[in-house]
Amino acid sequence: MIIRLLTMLVAALSFAAAVPQTARADAGDFIGGAVVGGVVGYAIGKDQQKKKSRSTTRTYRSTIPSTSQGAQTQTALNYFGYNAGRVDGQVGHGTRSAIERYQASMGYPVNGYDFQPYQYDFLMQAYYWATSGGQATTQLSGQPLLMAYRQQVQTGSALAAAPQAAAPAVPVITPQEADDVTETTEASTASLPSLFSGGAGGPSLANRCSGVMLQTSTNGGYTTLSNMSDPDFALSEQFCLARSYAMAQGEELMQDIQGLTPDQVAAQCASYGDMLAPQVGALSINSKSEAETQVRKLALDSGLSPADLAATSKVCLAMGYRQDNMDTAVGSALMLVAMGEPAYGELVGHHLREGFGVQARRDLAMQWYDASLSALDAGSQAVFLPSQTDRPQLLRAAMVQSQ
Known part of the structure; x- marks a missing residue:
């Protein structure tokens, strides 16, 4: 069914370059999670080039x-x-x-x-919560809805309860509807992981980051090298900040996707996470080198190019965090590292340190942190807040002090 769906969706995206067709037979399920992303990647690359040529800049003192x-x-x-x-x-x-x-x-x-980053982050966390079921559950709107979200974070009450009642609709295409990819039906809430369930019933990273942002607000801003007194909290702040940045990047890329609805992208990314779930599960028992080797083999078996897989992973990284689906988020970050973008290894380190989506392994987390920061030192491109040139130093200092 996944292959059938993807074949129809690829046909709908005929404006894009042809998708590579060669792949080993036993990689069929993996292709189910990645082919659309490959096509999407071509569209993204084309549109990003156009944007660069026509973009203009206005001068404002705002930090946005x-x-x-x-x-x-x-x-x-x-x-x-x-x-x-x-x-x-x-x-x-x-x-x-x-x-x-x-x-x-x-x-x-x-x-x-x-407009400080922690203020923006909290606003967006509240917005994601509200539009994913919080508003429907509370029956509030406007500022009272925002205050209700803050109250739930302050009291530690279950934010996870709200979205359970209103998971997003996911397109389901039956064989009878095969001639028209626009025909959809509403799927049950079991079609996708609950938006705040953490992927496989684990702790919610969305809840965690909401609490971190609230504490950051209380502290008056993010931890810096000069005022760091709690290195563990500093790493948590940077984790949530990187998560928000990845979500913003991915949502910008999704604006350039033509021919797919957001629900279709969400469904494909959920499948992508399912395909990468075994590799994510093995992160807590394998060294960094072993984990990368496994994912590279999976990528090779898919028959897709590294560029296609990277494009897929950047979109699905954002979607995974948006849905609090840790298999999709962690798997996408892992694939990006395997495809030659080592800075994303920071995210894998954060997940291993805090135990979101994987079993907590601080010793293995340090391998990922160190490799990511070493790559930045060697000239690799920063992917999270690249304008904050002292961020790698803050991460390294927090790593050392937290051990």
Whole structure:
């Protein structure tokens, strides 16, 4: 069924380059999770090149770029009743005023030109929660809904309970509907992991990061090299910050996907996570080298190019975190490392240190942290907050002090 679905979806994306067809027979299930991503990758690459040639930059003192992050901020502010105006990604007076109203209601320092990352992260966490079932469960809207989310985080009450009642609809294509990929039916909540279940019934990273962001807010901002007193918390902050950054990157890429609905992308990424679940499960017992070898073999068996797999993984990394599906998120990060992007190994280290999606193994986590930071030292491209040049030093100092 997965192969049948993917064949139809590939046909719907005929504008993209042809998908590689050669693969070993026993890799069929893996292709089920990756072929669409390969096609998507071509579309993403083409559209990103176009964007670079036509993009313009406006000068604002706000820390929010006039890009998808600005649009996401405007969308969330509007959703909670702060009225940022038209969603265009351009951070002007209306958006800054809305930020100040949000800051005031949350008890943050009020300065629309200085929208701190922890303030943005908490706003987006609340928005993801609300749109994934929190609003339907609480029957609240606007600022009261945001305050309800904050109250649940403060009291430690089960945020996981809200989305259970309203999991997203997932397209299901039956053999009778094979001639029309736009025909869908609503799937049961069992079709995808619960948005806040952690993938396989484990702890929720979304809940964890909401709590971290709240503590960061109480502390007055993120931990720095000069004020670090709790290295474990500093690593947790950076974990959640990298998660938010990966989600923002992936959502920007998803805007360039043509021919697939968000639910179809979600379904494919869930399948991708299922295919990588054995490799994710083995992370807690294998060395970093052994884990990479296994994933590279899986990638080779798929017959897809590294570029296709990397494009798939970046989209599915965001989707995995968006759905709190740890098999998809961790598996995508693992594949990116195996495909030659070692900076993503930081995420694998975070997961192994805190036990989200895998059994906690701090000793193995250090292998992934060290390899990722060593690659950055050697000139590898930073993928999380590249403008913060002192971030690798903060991570390394926190690693050393936390042992």
